[in-house]
Amino acid sequence: MNAKPQSASQTLRAAHDVFGADDLTALCQRIVSSGVFGRSKHYTALLKYLVQCSIEGKSPKEIELAIDVLGRDENFDVSTDSTVRVYVHQLRKKLDAYYENHEQDAGYRIVIPKGIYTLSVAPLAPAASIANQRPILPGWLSLNRGLAMALIVLLSANLLYMVIQGSGAVINTSQMAAQHPVWEAVLDDEQPILLVMGDYYIFGELNANGNVARMVREFNVNSSSDLEELQFSDIERTENYLDLDLSYMPEGSAFALAKIVPILQESGKTVNITMMSDLTAADIRSNHIVYIGYISALEILTDMTFAGSGLRVGRSYDELLNIQTNEYYTSDAGLPEEGEPFRDYGMFSTFPASTNTQVVLIAGMRDAGLMHTAQALSDPATLDDLIVAIDSDTDEAIASFEALYEVFGMDRLNFDANLVYTNLLDASKIWRTNSAIIPN
Numbered sequence: 001m002n003a004k005p006q007s008a009s010q011t012l013r014a015a016h017d018v019f020g021a022d023d024l025t026a027l028c029q030r031i032v033s034s035g036v037f038g039r040s041k042h043y044t045a046l047l048k049y050l051v052q053c054s055i056e057g058k059s060p061k062e063i064e065l066a067i068d069v070l071g072r073d074e075n076f077d078v079s080t081d082s083t084v085r086v087y088v089h090q091l092r093k094k095l096d097a098y099y100e101n102h103e104q105d106a107g108y109r110i111v112i113p114k115g116i117y118t119l120s121v122a123p124l125a126p127a128a129s130i131a132n133q134r135p136i137l138p139g140w141l142s143l144n145r146g147l148a149m150a151l152i153v154l155l156s157a158n159l160l161y162m163v164i165q166g167s168g169a170v171i172n173t174s175q176m177a178a179q180h181p182v183w184e185a186v187l188d189d190e191q192p193i194l195l196v197m198g199d200y201y202i203f204g205e206l207n208a209n210g211n212v213a214r215m216v217r218e219f220n221v222n223s224s225s226d227l228e229e230l231q232f233s234d235i236e237r238t239e240n241y242l243d244l245d246l247s248y249m250p251e252g253s254a255f256a257l258a259k260i261v262p263i264l265q266e267s268g269k270t271v272n273i274t275m276m277s278d279l280t281a282a283d284i285r286s287n288h289i290v291y292i293g294y295i296s297a298l299e300i301l302t303d304m305t306f307a308g309s310g311l312r313v314g315r316s317y318d319e320l321l322n323i324q325t326n327e328y329y330t331s332d333a334g335l336p337e338e339g340e341p342f343r344d345y346g347m348f349s350t351f352p353a354s355t356n357t358q359v360v361l362i363a364g365m366r367d368a369g370l371m372h373t374a375q376a377l378s379d380p381a382t383l384d385d386l387i388v389a390i391d392s393d394t395d396e397a398i399a400s401f402e403a404l405y406e407v408f409g410m411d412r413l414n415f416d417a418n419l420v421y422t423n424l425l426d427a428s429k430i431w432r433t434n435s436a437i438i439p440n
Contacts, residue, residue, distance in 0.1 A: 015054040015119040018108055024051055024119075027110065036098045038384045043091055045069050050112070054119040065117060088112060089188065093179045099124065100172075176380040178266035181387065185350065185358040185399050186288040187267040194283055195264065196301075197257075198293015198363070199249050199275045203227050204242040212242060223277060247277055249293065252367030256292045256374035260362060263378055264290065276300070289359045294370065295320075295347055298363070305349055305361060308426035309402055318365050320345065320404070322421065329404060329420070333366035341410050346373030346417070348386075349402040351425050358399065368409035372417045376405065389422045400425040 015024060028051045037043040049069050053060050062084045066072040070083060078084065092112050099109045109124045178187055186193060201223055204212035221227050224243050264271050274283070276291070276299050283289070284300075291301060296317030298305055306312060312321045318331040333344040346369035349361040362377055364370030376382040390401050404421035 012111065012113060012120040012122055015051075015110055015121050016057060018121040019110075021055045024055060024110075030102070031095070031098050034098055034102055036094050038380065042070060042087060043094060046087055046091055050117065050119050059116065059118045062117065086184065086188070088117060090179060090181070090184070097176065097179070173378065173380065174262035175266055177378050177383060178263045180380060180383045181398065182350070182377070182383050183263060183360075185352075186290065186360055187264070187269075189356075190269075191356055192287050193264055193267065193269055193271045194279075194287035194289055195261075195271050195273045196276050196279055196289055196291045196293075197249055197253055197273065198291065198297030199247040199277050200297060201226070201277055202244065202246050202248060204244045206240040206242055212244070215244070215246075216241070247275060250367055250370065252364065252370040253292055255371045256362060259374040259378040260290065260292060284353050284359070285357065288357050289353060291359070291361045291363065292370070292374065293363060295363045295365055298361070301359065301361070304351070304353065304359065304430050308351065308400070308429035309349070310423040311347075311402065311404070311421075320347070320365075329406070331365035331369065333368055333409070341408065342368070344369040344372075344407045344409060346370060346376070346405040346407055347402065348373050348377060348405075349425070350398075351400045351427050351430060353430070364407075368407045369405065372405055372407045376417075385419065386422070389419055390424065398424075400427040 019027065028047055031037075031047065032044050037047075046065065046069050049060070049065070060068075062078045063076060065084045065088075066076045066078065066081075067074065070087065072083070095110065095112070103109070103124075106124050108121045110119050111122050112118070113120050177183065200217055201221060202215045202217050203221065205214050205216050207213035218230070221230055224245065227241060227243055230241070261271075272287070276293065276297055279289075279300055281300070289301070291298070294317070295313075302313075310322060310324055312323055313319070314321045314328055314330070318334060320329045321327070322329070329345050331342075331344045333342045344364060344366050346364040347361065348363075349359075351359055353359045362370070362373050364373055376386070386403055387398065389403070390398055401422065401424050403419060403423075405417045406420045407417040409415050
C-alpha cells in the first residue's frame with residue numbers, strides 16, 4: 001500500500017501544531033527504528049535535528065544544518081556546495097518510503113516542504129490500491145539506430161517477461177535502490193540518461209568458394225573502418241574478410257538490463273539506448289552514461305575508465321592487475337567445461353565524464369561477473385555494504401570510485417560472490433587536469 005506524498009492542494013501545518021513534543025520525538029524514534037535509513041548516521045541526525053527545531057519553533061538555515069549536523073566548518077559555502085540540499089532531498093524520499101510501509105492508519109504524516117528546512121504535517125492520504133500503482137514497463141525506452149533494433153527488441157522481451165513475472169517487492173527494491181547515493185549522480189537531476197550496451201563487431205571470413213565460412217571477432221576491429229584499415233595493412237591475410245555489418249552482445253546483458261532498467265525508470269526521465277559501437281564523444285558530453293556489458297567491450301570508455309583507476313588490464317581482458325599490490329584478478333569463466341565450477345570478476349565504476357555528466361559502468365569479464373554486478377547495484381543492502389567498504393564514516397554521494405567482485409559460478413550462472421577490491425578514483429586524471437573535464 002502506498003501513501004501518496006503531499007500535493008500542492010493539501011494544507012500543510014507546522015509539526016508542533018499537530019504533535020506534542022513527546023509525540024513528535026516518539027514518531028522520530030519509530031522512523032529511525034524502522035530501518036528506513038539503513039546504516040546512515042547523517043539521516044538520523046538530520047531528522048532528530050529538525051524535530052528538535054520544530055519543538056523549539058525554530059526554522060534552521062542551510063548553513064546551520066551543514067555545521068551542526070553534517071560537521072562542516074564555518075567556511076562552508078552553500079552557494080557552491082549542494083550537500084545539504086542533497087541530504088534533505090534524500091530524507092524526503094526516505095520519509096516517503098517510511099509512510100509507504102508504516103502507519104497507514106495515521107491521520108497525519110510529517111513532511112519537509114521544498115525550499116525550507118522545517119518539519120510540517122500533511123494529512124495522510126488513503127492508501128492507493130495495487131491496481132493504481134505505476135506499472136514498470138519499458139515503453140519509455142527510445143531506440144537509437146537500426147543496428148540496435150533487433151538486439152534491443154530481444155532484450156526488451158526478456159526484460160518484460162522478468163519484470164512482469166516479478167512480485168510487488170521488485171518495485172519496492174527498485175525504488176529503494178534508486179534512492180541510494182550510488183545512483184544519485186545520474187537520477188537526481190534533469191540530465192538525460194543514455195543506456196549503452198556493450199557489443200562486439202564481427203566480420204566474415206570467406207572460403208575458397210567465396211562463401212562465409214566463419215565469423216571472426218578481433219578486439220582491435222570494432223567497426224567497418226577498423227576492418228578496412230586492417231585490410232589495407234595486410235592485404236594478403238585479410239583479402240578474404242567480409243564486412244557483415246553485424247554485432248552481438250553477451251547473454252548476461254538481458255539479465256543485467258532487467259535489473260538496472262527499473263532503477264533508471266525511477267528518475268522519471270526518458271532513457272535512450274545505443275550500442276557501444278555507436279557511442280560518440282558528443283553523447284558522453286550531453287548524457288549520463290550507464291554502461292552494461294563486458295570489460296572488453298568498453299571501447300571509447302576504456303581510457304576514461306582506467307585513467308584514474310587502481311586497476312590495469314592484464315594480459316587479456318579476462319585479467320585485471322591491482323597496480324598497488326601487484327595482485328592479478330583472472331577469470332577462468334571462458335575455460336571450464338559444462339558443469340565445471342569457475343571464477344569470474346564483475347566490475348563497477350562511476351566517475352564524472354564532464355561538468356554535468358556522470359558515467360556508471362556495470363561490467364564483467366564474462367556473463368557471471370556482469371550478472372552479479374548488476375544484481376549488486378540493484379540491491380539496497382549490497383549498495384550499503386559497498387558504501388561502507390569505501391568510507392564507513394560518510395553517506396555522501398560518492399561520485400568517483402570503483403569496486404571489483406569475485407564471482408563463483410557454473411554454466412555461466414553466478415552462485416556466490418565476494419567484494420574483493422574498492423578504490424576511490426582520481427577523477428582529475430580522466431582528462432589529465434580538473435580544468436580539462438568537458439564543460440557544458
